[in-house]
Amino acid sequence: MSQPASDLPGIVITGISGRMGQMLARTVVESGRARLIAGVEREGHAWIGQDIGTAMGGPALGALVTDDPVEAFARAQGVIDFTAPAATVAFAGLAAQARCVHVIGTTGFEDSDLAKLEAASRHAVLVRAGNMSLGVNLLTRLTRKVAEALDEDWDIEVVEAHHRMKVDAPSGTALMLGEAAAEGRGLPLKDLRTPAREGITGARERGAIGFSAIRGGDIVGEHDVIFAADGERVILRHIATDRRVFARGALRAVLWGQGKKPGQYDMIDVLGL
Numbered sequence: 001m002s003q004p005a006s007d008l009p010g011i012v013i014t015g016i017s018g019r020m021g022q023m024l025a026r027t028v029v030e031s032g033r034a035r036l037i038a039g040v041e042r043e044g045h046a047w048i049g050q051d052i053g054t055a056m057g058g059p060a061l062g063a064l065v066t067d068d069p070v071e072a073f074a075r076a077q078g079v080i081d082f083t084a085p086a087a088t089v090a091f092a093g094l095a096a097q098a099r100c101v102h103v104i105g106t107t108g109f110e111d112s113d114l115a116k117l118e119a120a121s122r123h124a125v126l127v128r129a130g131n132m133s134l135g136v137n138l139l140t141r142l143t144r145k146v147a148e149a150l151d152e153d154w155d156i157e158v159v160e161a162h163h164r165m166k167v168d169a170p171s172g173t174a175l176m177l178g179e180a181a182a183e184g185r186g187l188p189l190k191d192l193r194t195p196a197r198e199g200i201t202g203a204r205e206r207g208a209i210g211f212s213a214i215r216g217g218d219i220v221g222e223h224d225v226i227f228a229a230d231g232e233r234v235i236l237r238h239i240a241t242d243r244r245v246f247a248r249g250a251l252r253a254v255l256w257g258q259g260k261k262p263g264q265y266d267m268i269d270v271l272g273l
C-alpha cells in the first residue's frame, strides 16, 4: 500500500484499530481516490503515535494514529467514523466545527444521540446509515415495496445474525429494514415494533414487526426479512461475507459529500436509489 501525494480529499478514520477502522484504512489507501491523513483512537490506546500502516502490521503509510481529533479534523475534508455512539456524538460536533464531511457507520444510537447528530448536521454534511453496502440499501427498497404489496395477513419478522463481538441489538441494518417495512405499511416503526420476546408473550399482534438477533463466531452480517402468511412465506435475504462492502460504501459517501449543502443524508441519497 502506498499513498498518492496530491490534492485528493484528506480523510481521518476514527476507531482506526477496530475491525472496520482497519478495513477502511486499506480501502481508502487502495482506492487512490482519497488520502488517509490520520487515524483517531481512544486516549491511552497502544497505537497512539504509531504510523497507521505499521500499527496494522504492514508498510508505513505516512499517517499517524492520534488521540487528538481536533487537530486531525482541522487537516481533513472528511471523517469516516465506525466507533461507538458516545464517541460518534462527540466527533459530530468536532467534524462540524472543522467543516468536514462526517460519514457515520456507528450503530446503537438512542433518540437523544440522534437529536445531537441532527444539530451537528445544521453546520456540515453528515451521512449516516446502519449499513453502507449497496446490497442492503437496495434490500430496503425491495422490503418497502413488498410490505406495500402485502396486507396484514402477512406477518413481518426481521432476523439478523452477527459475530460474537457485536454489542448492539437489533442491528442497525435490521432497524433500517424494519423502518422500510413500516414505511410500506404507512406507519412509523415505533408504532409497529414488537418488544423482544421472552416468556408467555401471548399471540402475535396483527400488523406488528418483530426482530430476532443471533450472535456467534465471525459472522459478518446476515439479514432476513420474512413475510409469513397462512400456507406461504416470502423471504428477502442479504448476506455480507466481507466487511469491504461497508468500507466501499463509506468511501463512496465521503467523496459524494464533498461540496454538498449542510444536512443529514443517507446511503439512499449517496447511491441514488
Ligand SMILES: NC(=O)c1ccc[n+]([C@@H]2O[C@H](COP(=O)([O-])OP(=O)(O)OC[C@H]3O[C@@H](n4cnc5c(N)ncnc54)[C@H](O)[C@@H]3O)[C@@H](O)[C@H]2O)c1
Residues within 6 Å of the ligand: 014, 015, 016, 017, 018, 019, 020, 021, 040, 041, 042, 043, 082, 083, 084, 087, 104, 105, 106, 107, 108, 129, 130, 131, 132, 133, 172, 246
Ligand atoms: N454502517 C455499517 O455499514 C456498519 C458496518 C460494520 C460495523 N458497523 C458499526 O460500526 C461500529 C464499529 O464496529 P467494529 O466492528 O469496527 O467495532 P470495533 O470494536 O472493532 O471498533 C471500534 C473502534 O472504535 C474505537 N473507539 C471507541 N470509542 C472511541 C473514542 N472515543 N475515540 C476513538 N476511538 C474510539 C475502539 O477503540 C475501536 O478501535 C459498530 O457500531 C458497528 O455496528 C456499521
Ligand SMILES: O=C(O)C1=N[C@H](C(=O)O)CCC1
Residues within 6 Å of the ligand: 107, 130, 131, 162, 163, 166, 170, 171, 172, 173, 174, 220, 221
Ligand atoms: O459488525 C457489525 O457490528 C455490523 N454492524 C452493522 C449493523 O448493526 O447492522 C452492519 C453490519 C455489521
